[in-house]
Amino acid sequence: MRLLLVEDEPQMADALATALHQYDIIADHAPTLDFARSAVAEHVHDMIVLDRQLPDGDGLALIRHLRSIGATVPVIVLTARGSLADRVSGLDLGADDYLSKPFALEELLARIRALMRRPAAVAPIVAKLGRLEFSLDNREARVAGKILDLPRRELLVLETLIRRQGRTVLRAALEEAVYAFDDEIQSNALDSHVSRLRKKLADAQAGVEIHGIRGVGYLLRPVA
Amino acid sequence: MRLLLVEDEPQMADALATALHQYDIIADHAPTLDFARSAVAEHVHDMIVLDRQLPDGDGLALIRHLRSIGATVPVIVLTARGSLADRVSGLDLGADDYLSKPFALEELLARIRALMRRPAAVAPIVAKLGRLEFSLDNREARVAGKILDLPRRELLVLETLIRRQGRTVLRAALEEAVYAFDDEIQSNALDSHVSRLRKKLADAQAGVEIHGIRGVGYLLRPVA
DNA sequence: TTGCGCGCAATGATGCCGTAATGTTGATCG
């Protein structure tokens, strides 16, 4: 486990580094954004702990940089600014966790452990299949940059299929993903959504098709 | 995206449910631990938002239950107890995030979005034989990464054979696995399925064959 | 109010599956 610590205050950095050391976590220390950028270019880290307030800019710029080059490394953001808007914007920018100073070291370590546990820690934020791109972030489906305008239920169907990209989704599983307990259905409503979604995918030349497997379920796959 | 909300206060539950609705998240509501337990037993959720203080116990018991059965669903814990020890113990018990009340709805939603970004975990391949891979989880067979498009009954036959891989399966046992009590058959329907399945396995170059043993049953084995 | 999404239901198409006919294999016994 190798971690990049981006923090300009020496005190905080030292305290963290020694604490991490006790958990057998290798910590690289970057005091500035610039340093951090070259660090991620040269090494692959399993996790990044990132202060927002750095001498040469806002730490979030690093997240933007990482995500733009497709890096999916988990990031925990530390900040003195504790405002709600800050936290929300940080999380929505791709941070996996957000902690306001002052915080207890123990809590940070626990949150690091929680992120470390996650097996497939990370995966691309946009899933691609055929000419279709689906952003898990804001749940937008695009073909050649153009947003597919899909109603709620159809979007849910597509989201579910693409999350299990390439794998079969049992009919019952799809139904569960789209309907809650109390708005169960007693018709082939699901089929209609699939059908309408198929038409839209075809019209948009998405390069994917929803393949039905009789008696089993559905499968999203690139068109032959 | 389907979420289980475990929360006993109706106010909080309602507020969350309507907020989630706007994000096209299907939310099931469980007011008690007991209810939550049966909900996770019957349905598969992509995420769980869990209050610790419930009428019939500590919410963390649900996490323990989930992890003990191997479920890796992400969990966000909500709590009125804001002590450091609580947060750390919650995280170390398998929670993915931990939020102390009172919190802003916006922040919870942002943290939900952060967890949602990750796609569903890949289903483990439990069985491999020859060039054939079979995932018991979502019941699909692959050869060289490509899904074999098999109808229900043939899938059942293959699943049964591969579960007992290497060992012979009595004809009667295979029949029981493929047919329920009430839809018994009076012909060699099973033979036809085996035959059709054989053809598909051969066409796909699966590297396995169904070997028939006269008077006994069948056996799935790698092709010589 | 006006649209649009959604559940519903009717209709048409598809292809799975049980049946049975026919061919093939292998064991048993004269």
Next chain:
DNA sequence: CGATCAACATTACGGCATCATTGCGCGCAA
């Protein structure tokens, strides 16, 4: 050793459940 028969294999076929598609009307939301 070969005749015989039972067990298994394969294939065609038709019924019918399942799926696909589409129009309709209700209801919610702008």
